[in-house]
Amino acid sequence: MKKEQWKGRVVGILSGIAPDVEPERLGDETDLRQDLDLDSMDLLNLVEAIHEQFGVAIPDADASAIRTLGELVGYLDELAP
Amino acid sequence: MTDFVMPILGADMEEGTLVEWRKAVGDEIRRGDVIAEVETDKGLTEVEAFVDGMLEEIVVGPGTTVPVGTVLARIRTIRSTGETTATVTASEPRSADGEAHVRASPAARRLAAQLGVELSSLRGTGPEGAIQSADVERAAAEASAKPKEAAVSPSAEQRKQRMRQTIAAAMSRSKREIPHYYLATTADAHPATTWIAAQNAARAPGERLLAAVLFVKAVALALREVPELNSVWEEGRGVPRDRINVGVAIALRGGGLVAPAIHDTDTLAVDELMRRFRDLVLRARSGALRSSEYSDPTITVTSLGDQGVESLFGVIYPPQVAIVGFGRVVERPWSVGGAVVSRPVVTITLSADHRVSDGHRGALFLAAVDRLLQTPEAL
Structure with missing residues (x-):
């Protein structure tokens, strides 16, 4: 899967978690916590959805370190089966 | 018979809109069953029954906005002996159904007299359904606002504004009292x-x-x-x-x-x-x-x-x-x-x-x- 495809899939998940977010305004630099106002429960739901859809179980420590949408997409691009 | 009333879901909730009935007249009801859906300042809420019985009568139809304490429906309740019971609310204890039996604090009675509020029309939120000063204050505030039909569901912006007002009222009261x-x-x-x-x-x-x-x-x-x-x-x-x-x-x-x-x-x-x-x-x-x-x-x-x-x-x-x-x-x-x-x-x-x-x-x-x-x- 290409990076843009990863991004599209992740944005799809984010739209479910944060329905008020406008997908077209999301970029690589979008900060998941600051810009999208995701809290720890939202992030847990995001990690769970990624696990369900892509089979990638992001460890807590890695999830805490991921700051932006671009970093998340890059992480998945490297690790996804 | 039990009155199923518009519940108070927060210290400063004044009214709610009956959105949907989940039970029909004649349906059996168990304590804890969700029997109606209500829209308040805080969004949609599933309202549960707090008694066992049978839905006897629906008083308020979907789309109607009514003050807290308004009777929405009546439930025929059954004790273990099979007797029907006296009035009880669906969500919280309520005062008895006649003026002579109204439970109210002395302060609430004084306030009701001052504000011209009929105690028997109120739903008490105190112990065993006793009416408190806050109940009287709420009723007085509602007195000028007649129940109104909810023509359309409020917009997201209206909901947000109403929630802000509710939070403002509760927090102001808290810091005041x-x-x-x-x-x-x-x-x-x-x-x-x-x-x-x-x-x-x-x-x-x-x-x-x-x-x-x-x-x-x-x-x-x-x-x-x-x-x-x-x-x-x-x-x-x-x-x-x-x-x-x-x-x-x-x-x-x-x-x-x-x-x-x-x-x-x-x-x-x-x-x-x-x-x-x-x-x-x-x-x-x-x-x-x-x-x-x-x-x-x-x-x-x-x-x-x-x-x-x-x-x-x-x-x-x-x-x-x-x-x-x-x-x-x-x-x-x-x-x-x-x-x-x-x-x-x-x-x-x-x-x-x-x-x-x-x-x-x-x-x-x-x-x-x-x-x-x-x-x-x-x-």
Whole structure:
């Protein structure tokens, strides 16, 4: 899967978690916590959805370190089966 | 016969819109069944029955907005002997159905006389359905506003505005009436964070825990040691509650917040508490909370740690008498065994009603929360 495809899939998940977010305004630099106002429960739901859809179980420590949408997409691009 | 009334789902809720009936006339009803859906300032709420019986009559149709306490339907209740019972509300105890039997505090009676409010028309929120001053004040405020038809569902902006108004009313009342006192302590969060990390390392994402559930559980257990903080203010005094139902503050996307109860929090294992917490957040944000979750909290726990705040002092949500705040877990210099090391710590605060407890008891409560968090495996 290409990076843009990863991004599209992740944005799809984010739209479910944060329905008020406008997908077209999301970029690589979008900060998941600051810009999208995701809290720890939202992030847990995001990690769970990624696990369900892509089979990638992001460890807590890695999830805490991921700051932006671009970093998340890059992480998945490297690790996804 | 039991009157099923528009429930009061918050200290300053004045009216609600009946959106949908989940039961039809003639249907059997069990205590706890969701029988109607109501829209309030806080969104859609499933309203449960608090009696067993049969739906006898529907009084208010879908789309109608009515004041709190308005009879929505009548339920034929059946005691174990098979007798029909006297009037009881669906969500909370209610005053009897005749003026001669109205239970009301002396202050409420005086206020009702001053404001020209008919006591028999009110639904009391005090002990055993007794009418209190707040009930009279609410009725007086509603008097000029006739029940109105909800032509269309309110827009998101209208809902947001109404919720803001509701929060404003509740918080203004709290700061006006409740003499708050404030305490804070800094707790070593190392045991809790390392325990959570170890647990989560072995779990699939869907089974993982958040530190917040340990905080909530520690608060619930500490309340057993300082039960006066697990009280509600009624009839001019703090009345301890038997059940510990911690309300968790949940921010809603787009603004506003709710603080629904996790019932019997102190009895729940951490995994079950996490499951219920997740479910509660999901339903709060999709507008699917139940009436008892709004009406039953006995204390509130709030946190702004995710937003980077290190300490917060909450405003008590009446009729509760305390609110506990948790800040962000941060690394700070900490003395361990005589050596200064970097340690994750969390600031825990208590805002409490000085009419019900003193700082000494509040301090014991915070100390208990701190102590409990040092052995997370025992929570």
